[in-house]
Amino acid sequence: MTIVLGFSAPRPLRGLGAAGLALILAGCSGRQSALDPAGHEARVVGDLFWWMLIASVVIWALVMAFSFYASHRRGEPWSSRAAARVILICGAILPTLLLAILLVFGLRLMPMLRAPGEELRIAVEGQQFWWRVTYELPDGTRVSSANEVRLPRGRRTEFVLTAQDVIHSFWVPPLAGKMDLIPGMTNRLVLEPERTGRFRGACAEFCGASHALMALDIEVMEPDAFEAWLQSRRTPPAPPRTEDGAALFLANGCGACHTVAGTEAAGRVGPDLTLLSERPSIAAGILPNNTDNLVSFIRNTRDIKPGARMPSFAMLSPEQAASIAHWLLTPRSGTAGTRRADATP
Amino acid sequence: MVLRLRERADLWSLLMPPTIWALHFLFCYLVAAVTCARLGGVTLTKPNPGASFASLESFQPWVIGGTAVALALIAISAWQAWRHSGFGLEDPPHDAATPEDRQRFLGYATLLLSALSFVSVIFIALPAFLILDCR
Structure with missing residues (x-):
């Protein structure tokens, strides 16, 4: 650590430096x-x-x-001729050669990546x-x-x-x-x-x-x-139809924007929720996929995601929202287990 | 008019190398755009709709020709600037308020600009030989 800091730091500072470096390397x-x-x-x-x-x-x-x-x-100072030679080589010729090498390397890379x-x-x-x-x-x-x-x-x-x-x-x-x-x-x-x-x-x-x-x-x-x-x-796998969640989902108009294959919900405005139970997160990668988070997202959408086109469904009781969330997150028949974040450490 | 060899250095002779650099740049991009537009080659069917795989090989002789002309003009400009700067016999900074020093200063600045323009023209021409289709 003293090498990185460049001086012999007091002990608390060393600890801070080590923690900082660990943080940077973790990134x-x-x-x-x-x-x-x-x-x-x-x-x-x-x-x-x-x-x-x-x-x-x-x-x-x-x-x-x-x-x-x-x-x-x-x-003795250098002669102006020697100085001019150093400037010519280190200031003009070497940079030009290095830039040329980088340019050729980059240009050769582009077609390969495309x-x-x-x-x-x-x-x-x-x-x-x-x-x-x-x-x-x-x-x-x-x-x-x-x-x-x-x-x-x-x-x-x-x-x-x-x-x-x-x-x-x-x-x-x-x-x-x-x-x-x-x-x-x-x-x-x-x-x-x-x-x-x-x-x-x-x-x-x-x-x-x-x-x-x-x-x-x-x-x-x-x-x-x-x-x-x-x-x-x-x-698309058929959804479980035995729950109240399906009825609540449709009754509250969710199907106008969301698709759940196998139900009347066929909206194209919002994300397709058919395979929601398989995804590791909800709300585009920002919350771990579990019932609590989904309930909270349904009821407080615009607090969690300002500017989202989906309105907050605050008029739903927590129980109703939980019922919808539970229905959406029930693994579909044929899916090999869930991949939800709460199912993995 | 600007291309005419000049007895004495002036702003026109100073501007010549970067102007050639700019015109060469414009020429390369225009010829590449026209070549890709004329050859078309945009596939509308699968598996790659919208992608153009037209080869740019027919465009290379144009770039070689344009680059040769540009480099020759810049070399002429550099040779002329070398003459205006007094064949390098006097050391810079050429900052005395005399007509001779003004000539040497303009000549020396043009010489350095010529070197920069020469390298840039080569860099601009390089993609034509490393990127071989219109994608």
Whole structure:
């Protein structure tokens, strides 16, 4: 630690420094870090970042050493011809060569990262403040979801990105760089995950009051498991109909905006809730998926998510909201257990 | 008029290298845009609707030609500036209030601008040889 601080700090300060460094290093790994790559593009860009960082540190150290030498040397000054030569080499020729190397490296990278995807395509539409996700299978079948994307490891999956209202930006830092979602335009991004795991994506373009509350969950699965999951979702599972929650959901007009396959609810304004019980979070990646959080979100929507188009359903009693939440979060027949956050440590 | 070799340095001769750099930049982007628009190649069917895979190879000779012309003009400008600056026989800073020093100052500044423009023109031409389609 004394090396990092540059002086011998008093003991409490050392502890503070160590804690600070641990905190900084903790930010380098994790499910939303570009420095902990889990995808092809992120790895290539991450390598480029480290090379540039190391080279910059070396150049900075050399410049500092030069300035130290210049300010501390004694004796005859250099001849202006020798000084001009140093300026020409270190100030013009070397930077030009380094920039040329970086430019060629970057330009060679670009076509490689834009190579087309394989069979599966996923359409993602950005809206204030959530993501509509549609898996487009090669045979034309569509599987609807929202705020969660599952991907097969080792395949190049193409994302077709659009926006409904304002500009958003789709960014999953461990997998790739960001790509804007622009109303009236279709952008493309290809993700090639290299290891399985759960990651977090975020909207990276300011899009309104709840911009910071617009995240999404990414789960990279083994190709076989992914294929099995997708096949099982080709026909949406039937919801349990035995509960009061279904009746309350429909009676309160939720179905005007939300779709729950197998019921009369077929709205397209808000997220498709058919597979809600499988998602690790609710409200676009901001709350762990459990009944308590869902009750609270239904009754206080606009307090939790300012500017959301869904009104707060404060007129529902906690019991009624709990009934709806319980119905929505009951695992659908055919789903292999829930993937809710409260089911995992 | 501006391209004519000049006996004496002035603002026109100083502006020549960056002007050539700007025109070369415009030329490369225009030719690339026209090539991609004419070749089309935008696929409307699956698996990649909207993506254009038209090859940019036919565009490379244009870039080579345009870049050669631009580099030659910049080299001429640099040679002229070298002459105006007194063939490097006098050391800078050329800041005396005399016509001779004014000439040397303009010549030396033009020489440095020529070097910058020369490198920039090469950097602008590079993508044509590393990015090979219209995507």
